């Protein structure tokens with residue numbers, strides 16, 4: 001199976017160690033190959049001037065255009081929103097190619113410790129890619145696929161998939177191989 | 180996890196809101212649908228099935244969120260309605276809670292707030308559902324086969340029926356038309372060791388004397404014009420089981436004699452035949468007439484009356500056990516939902532109040548008919564007052580009860596009862612009544628109990 005592309009598309013520079021950490025974590029949790037993409041392009045036209053936040057739906061559209069093939073997770077530092085909600089940690093096309101996750105809200109409660117933020121980022125990366133691979137939310141609150149509506153929810157998760165989600169993922173990825 | 184998915188309806192005129200909110204909720208495994216305006220939402224609520232949660236935008240052109248809320252209270256009373264509002268109109272949303280909204284959310288709302296609210300609603304509804312299942316199971320324990328009731332008077336009826344059922348004795352069921360005499364007869368059959376054998380019902384009022392005769396006893400070929408083939412009667416058809424003789428008070432004097440003979444000899448003779456056939460049948464008879472009075476008036480054979488009246492059960496009219504109305508409503512709606520293939524869940528509060536207030540001269544049968552009409556007419560899953568087409572009952576006394584009898588009437592009925600108890604023996608009756616024989620004779624003359 002083709003490797004999942006992980007792409008830093010944030011405004012500031014991110015330390016190279018962060019993306020590598022996310023890559024290792026994602027590859028292990030999803031049992032799929034992953035690689036860090038390098039590319040200088042950045043999304044445009046995603047900022048809502050009134051809310052001063054970026055539309056996660058627009059970023060997904062941009063990612064699909066910028067990477068015409070393969071699965072891609074955009075990692076950013078801009079604050080993401082969907083209409084009606086104040087923010088989202090990330091978003092994905094359910095069973096689709098693109099996903100996005102943001103660090104903007106992940107430092108909450110632990111601003112000085114960068115490791116906390118990176119751990120949370122890795123978990124949410126697994127979560128959004130899980131959606132892109134067809135998984136829906138899981139009722140098991142320590143599973144990476146359980147809903148995270150706050151950083152408390154994120155911290156409660158183990159960052160890996162529960163057994164049910166793992167077998168669901170196996171079924172869907174092996175099915176995709178044959179097709 | 181429950182088998183049924185929680186159904187959520189998102190009502191908002193902005194497509195982007197419907198899409199993003201719908202997508203967010205769908206990720207939690209909820210079944211999400213949406214409507215772009217109030218009228219479309221009302222259509223969805225009238226349609227198939229129950230909604231658990233409605234997320235309704237307050238400000239929409241045409242029909243606003245409050246109007247949608249009001250329709251939802253009527254059409255989907257169990258659904259939790261959450262009003263979505265902009266900051267400027269929070270006051271209106273707060274006021275909506277007084278009108279039955281579950282809660283409100285100020286747009287844009289926090290993901291955690293939405294998540295917790297949905298979780299709270301789902302778990303509360305699950306609790307309500309589990310309670311309802313539990314209550315239903317408890318109620319079933321009170322039921323006697325298909326006879327539904329929780330009233331004390333009926334509890335006695337059930338007790339008596341439970342004792343009578345296995346004995347095989349003849350049972351006489353008394354009660355106004357529509358009080359459930361036939362369902363009770365079936366229940367007695369079901370409770371008896373004869374339950375694997377047939378239960379056969381005959382209405383003695385519907386047929387002419389000769390037709391009823393051949394219906395009950397059968398006929399040989401050529402027994403009368405039209406008897407082109409030999410036919411078994413209901414007694415034979417019920418062999419090993421139970422024969423329900425409805426409207427026994429309407430049987431002609433000649434047939435009373437025939438019936439008495441069959442009951443005594445346990446043999447029937449087909450019309451036009453001469454070989455008696457053995458029958459093993461348990462008799463349950465019923466009537467809405469006052470049989471004792473018919474005996475006293477010489478219209479019903481006393482010996483037959485005693486044969487039938489081994490165990491007698493009196494079914495109270497529905498107006499004297501109004502507490503059964505909600506239970507019966509629930510049971511009939513369950514049956515009608517299946518019959519009509521409609522997802523009926525209940526009647527509105529107004530409708531139930533009207534059903535409780537009605538006097539029900541036609542008893543449970545009338546209630547069933549009224550509900551059937553309502554169920555057919557109803558839009559959505561809840562039967563409304565208008566659907567029932569209830570007409571106020573003609574002059575009944577206040578409180579819907581029948582006018583109580585006069586003292587004379589009570590005395591007359593009591594004298595009849597005691598006389599039937601003593602088999603017409605005046606001396607014995609006078610002793611029971613603690614009056615002398617002359618006084619009793621005078622009363623009998625006065626009430627025309629003897630020529």
Ligand SMILES: Nc1ncnc2c1ncn2[C@@H]1O[C@H](COP(=O)(O)OP(=O)(O)O)[C@@H](O)[C@H]1O
Pocket residue numbers: 325326327328354355356357358359360361362363507510543544547
């Ligand atoms: N207690 C009850 N529980 C459930 N259904 C009842 C009850 N009483 C009457 N019914 C229903 O009402 C209708 C009339 O009952 P029925 O037994 O035919 O009355 P009756 O023989 O006294 O005229 C039937 O459809 C019957 O199933």
Ligand SMILES: [Zn+2]
Pocket residue numbers: 127131137146147148206
């Ligand atoms: Zn998710």
Ligand SMILES: [Zn+2]
Pocket residue numbers: 138139140143144145146161162163164165166
């Ligand atoms: Zn899981």
